[in-house]
Amino acid sequence: MILEIKNLKKSFGGVNAVNNCSFQIEEGQITALLGPNGSGKTSIFNIISGIVNVDYGKVLFNSADITNRNPEDISNLGISRLFQKARLFENLSVEDNLLISIHSEDMQFFKSLFTPNKVFLEEEKKINKILRLLQIEDLKEKFAADLSYGQQRLVEITRTFLNPHSLVLLDEPAAGVNPKIRNKFAKFLLEMKNQKDTILLIEHDMKFTFSIADRVIVLHEGRVIADGLPEEIKKNQFVQKVYLGEKFFSSSS
Amino acid sequence: MEGYLIHFTILIAIYSLLTLSLQLSIGFAGLLNLGHIAFYAIGGYSSSLLSLQGMDFLSSILIAGILSSFFACCLSFPTNKLKGDYFAVATMGFSFVVYEISLNWVSLTKGPMGLVGIPRPDILGFVLNQNIHFLFLCLFFLIFSYLSLSLIVRSPFGRVVQSIRDDELAAKILGKNTNKVKRIVLSVSAFFAGIAGGLYAHYINYIDPDSFTVMELIPVLCIVIIGGLGSLKGTLIATFVLVLLPEPLRFIGFSSDVIGPARQIIYAVLLICILIYRPKGLYGRFDLK
Numbered sequence: 001m002i003l004e005i006k007n008l009k010k011s012f013g014g015v016n017a018v019n020n021c022s023f024q025i026e027e028g029q030i031t032a033l034l035g036p037n038g039s040g041k042t043s044i045f046n047i048i049s050g051i052v053n054v055d056y057g058k059v060l061f062n063s064a065d066i067t068n069r070n071p072e073d074i075s076n077l078g079i080s081r082l083f084q085k086a087r088l089f090e091n092l093s094v095e096d097n098l099l100i101s102i103h104s105e106d107m108q109f110f111k112s113l114f115t116p117n118k119v120f121l122e123e124e125k126k127i128n129k130i131l132r133l134l135q136i137e138d139l140k141e142k143f144a145a146d147l148s149y150g151q152q153r154l155v156e157i158t159r160t161f162l163n164p165h166s167l168v169l170l171d172e173p174a175a176g177v178n179p180k181i182r183n184k185f186a187k188f189l190l191e192m193k194n195q196k197d198t199i200l201l202i203e204h205d206m207k208f209t210f211s212i213a214d215r216v217i218v219l220h221e222g223r224v225i226a227d228g229l230p231e232e233i234k235k236n237q238f239v240q241k242v243y244l245g246e247k248f249f250s251s252s253s
Numbered sequence: 254m255e256g257y258l259i260h261f262t263i264l265i266a267i268y269s270l271l272t273l274s275l276q277l278s279i280g281f282a283g284l285l286n287l288g289h290i291a292f293y294a295i296g297g298y299s300s301s302l303l304s305l306q307g308m309d310f311l312s313s314i315l316i317a318g319i320l321s322s323f324f325a326c327c328l329s330f331p332t333n334k335l336k337g338d339y340f341a342v343a344t345m346g347f348s349f350v351v352y353e354i355s356l357n358w359v360s361l362t363k364g365p366m367g368l369v370g371i372p373r374p375d376i377l378g379f380v381l382n383q384n385i386h387f388l389f390l391c392l393f394f395l396i397f398s399y400l401s402l403s404l405i406v407r408s409p410f411g412r413v414v415q416s417i418r419d420d421e422l423a424a425k426i427l428g429k430n431t432n433k434v435k436r437i438v439l440s441v442s443a444f445f446a447g448i449a450g451g452l453y454a455h456y457i458n459y460i461d462p463d464s465f466t467v468m469e470l471i472p473v474l475c476i477v478i479i480g481g482l483g484s485l486k487g488t489l490i491a492t493f494v495l496v497l498l499p500e501p502l503r504f505i506g507f508s509s510d511v512i513g514p515a516r517q518i519i520y521a522v523l524l525i526c527i528l529i530y531r532p533k534g535l536y537g538r539f540d541l542k
Binding site: 049051070071072075076080081083087088089090091092096097099100101103104105106107108109112113143145159163164 | 408410412418423426433437539
């Protein structure tokens with residue numbers, strides 16, 4: 001077990017975004033977090049990555065308590081995250097975007113000035129490997145602002161996976177991109193899983209999600225209403241009622 | 254004429270120190286730092302006071318830079334969480350505080366009367382009485398600051414600085430301690446502003462609180478924007494052009510009471526034109542968001 005969420009509670013004003021939510025994430029799996037809009041999925045991601053503080057409850061990562069710590073500390077402990085909206089550094093090149101993610105010595109001011117700004121071979125190898133997997137090697141020199149939305153998402157996914165991590169949180173990676181790129185994502189995520197990555201995924205594209213997820217957790221009104229294998233979740237009548245819709249059941253069975 | 258040219262180049266060099274260092278915090282880190290003039294003031298006053306106490310020039314100007322840097326570092330703690338306009342307002346407040354202190358702490362700063370008789374620099378016993386020597390000193394500091402700033406912005410650290418300008422939260426999520434980066438940027442920027450203040454004081458031999466009001470920052474800010482955000486080269490060229498621009502008025506025979514306001518009008522018109530026709534400035538890659 002790599003991540004454990006224990007009795008999380010978070011309300012914004014009078015709205016209980018997360019309401020006594022608990023679940024665990026196993027290592028080496030792709031786990032999908034599903035639920036209708038407003039069910040608290042992104043809030044849980046924000047809590048795990050330290051952007052939002054909790055009202056009550058605990059987040060344990062590799063058995064260490066990381067509740068309410070800084071986003072940068074949590075990232076350095078090994079949780080990498082992709083946002084729901086594109087958040088590249090627009091005025092930097094794709095390569096710089098990726099180097100920021102992979103390079104950890106850039107925080108040492110003097111060392112960073114006097115070691116020439118060369119790309120260390122190892123880092124370049126890692127970057128090229130992922131770029132090749134996603135077939136976007138040709139974007140390296142471009143400025144992030146000049147990319148299309150789909151390309152930006154591809155670069156962002158690359159950046160998320162280059163950031164040293166043991167758990168990756170992906171918030172709707174396939175939303176708003178064309179089917180071709182979506183297929184690329186699916187293949188890429190499966191490949192990353194084969195390389196022992198642990199992935200927690202939020203996604204509304206059910207075909208995409210059910211084709212790659214090992215396990216599905218469904219949220220409703222801030223709490224877990226179902227947790228199990230994809231096949232079990234598809235058949236769960238309550239999940240169908242609040243989220244999937246009854247048609248989903250008849251078309252997929 | 255030669256004397257006038259030298260005087261003029263000295264002013265451009267001192268101004269460039271101020272604009273280049275402000276470019277680091279606005280154009281590279283995205284921090285709209287309106288407290289920059291306060292660091293210029295701190296540098297000017299500390300270097301003058303130390304020299305008047307008999308300290309040698311190099312030590313006093315270095316201490317002036319370090320003191321400015323120290324105050325910037327302190328200022329960064331309460332302002333670290335502020336973004337955009339809020340940061341601008343908070344730092345502008347700091348400018349007012351420093352101005353009021355320089356005006357009212359009469360026993361130290363002589364208040365509105367200002368400090369007189371600030372000595373010309375002497376380096377290892379060699380007194381820079383002639384302006385041409387002072388010019389070389391200023392050019393030395395200018396080249397030093399230009400090289401250090403370009404070294405910083407091209408380094409991996411500089412990459413993180415620019416990532417904060419584009420999206421601070423995304424930088425945090427990648428594990429960067431953005432507060433530390435902003436603190437270093439403000440301190441480095443203030444260091445050069447402090448040096449500029451010291452050079453100005455030792456050149457003019459007189460400073461008073463009115464040399465360091467927020468209004469004095471407006472032309473500096475104009476230059477940074479006209480030069481182009483995120484471009485050191487653009488800043489240098491813009492400083493040269495904009496300091497030069499009002500000068501022909503002098504030769505046409507306008508008196509200096511006209512030149513002051515005329516300079517402000519020229520800057521304002523130029524800024525408006527730049528924002529309409531070339532929002533990225535001379536060499537910038539992106540516009541003011």
